[in-house]
Amino acid sequence: MNTAAFETLVEVMKARHSVRKYETGVEIPRSELDEILELAASAPSSWNLQHWRFLVVTNQEKKEKLLPLAYNQQQVVDASAVIIVLGDVKAKLAVRDIYGKALEGGLINQQVFDIMVNQVEGAYASNSEIGMKEAILNASLASMQLMLAAKAKGYDTCPMGGIDRDGIVKECNIPDRYYPVMMLTLGKASTPAHATGRLPLSEIVINESF
Numbered sequence: 001m002n003t004a005a006f007e008t009l010v011e012v013m014k015a016r017h018s019v020r021k022y023e024t025g026v027e028i029p030r031s032e033l034d035e036i037l038e039l040a041a042s043a044p045s046s047w048n049l050q051h052w053r054f055l056v057v058t059n060q061e062k063k064e065k066l067l068p069l070a071y072n073q074q075q076v077v078d079a080s081a082v083i084i085v086l087g088d089v090k091a092k093l094a095v096r097d098i099y100g101k102a103l104e105g106g107l108i109n110q111q112v113f114d115i116m117v118n119q120v121e122g123a124y125a126s127n128s129e130i131g132m133k134e135a136i137l138n139a140s141l142a143s144m145q146l147m148l149a150a151k152a153k154g155y156d157t158c159p160m161g162g163i164d165r166d167g168i169v170k171e172c173n174i175p176d177r178y179y180p181v182m183m184l185t186l187g188k189a190s191t192p193a194h195a196t197g198r199l200p201l202s203e204i205v206i207n208e209s210f
Helices: 003-015 030-040 060-070 091-104 110-126 130-152 165-171
Strands: 052-057 081-088 156-160 178-187
Touching: 003 130, 030 052, 030 130, 052 060, 052 130, 060 165, 081 130, 091 110, 091 130, 110 130, 130 156, 130 178, 165 178
Parallel strands: none
Antiparallel strands: 052 081, 081 178, 156 178
């Protein structure tokens, strides 16, 4: 990465803040929304299982139905889009398809295919909690990438973890394979977000060991 690209990245990262007040009536072109989602989906994931799914809500009536499920946070109805980030708790089911395509494309050989399939299926079989843990971990990586991509395109976001997950599952007919990790609002800020303080490195970095 050259200096100019790095400076642009730093600018985007420093400019991103959680926005709770949005301009109403702003429509994000589907092409731009898809570009943001594609960039989000380029996030890393354990075994490349790509545990994330993005449930996109732009219809105003549907956003109104989500409002009480986000404990009446006004941003849900004011933002251009609400994205419910889902984590695939049964991502292991995708391993043969994902690595099968890599095998067919000549990216890996049969030995690597067998190793990866055995690793994934073995890991999920040995730990009943791994499905949920991996779903949340990897969907969160994609969520952060989505927020940065949105900011780079000139849009603002806010991650929301305080949501009625059971209610969202029911309202949106979400299969039990997917867990609502968080809700993201996306749009144009009506007022600048307040900058927040950050702890100094001396308080958050531990070198070598505690």
